[in-house]
Amino acid sequence: MMNKIEIYDPAMCCSTGVCGPSVDPELTRLASAVYSLEKKGFDIKRFNLANEPAAFVENALVNQALVDKGPEALPMVLLNGEIVRVASYPTNDEFAQWFGITPEQLQEKPKVKQSIKFSI
Known part of the structure; x- marks a missing residue:
């Protein structure tokens, strides 16, 4: 049986931590x-509490x-379905x-296309 992980974030404007005045390296690592x-x-x-409050209410353990x-x-x-961490994120x-993999397999970065404009 494959393990299932659910992460319940505090209210944030985004999941990567790059939307505020300073980048949170922990959120960037987690997003990656x-x-x-x-x-x-993997499951x-x-x-995010700000965007999906119902998920926090519907899960009895999280709600309690x-x-x-x-x-x-x-x-x-x-x-x-069992709480394994409170008030902190899991390490890689x-x-x-x-999930039975190596920590190095968690280093993939989302591919973001950059557009470069040349002016002459």
């Missing part, structure tokens, strides 16, 4: 790891943790262990 895992067909999902601890409980990570080593 999640992207790599998705590309490999991993992220929910938020009632008990408040927004400080986020980010929260579930592995096969943890992702690798959960």
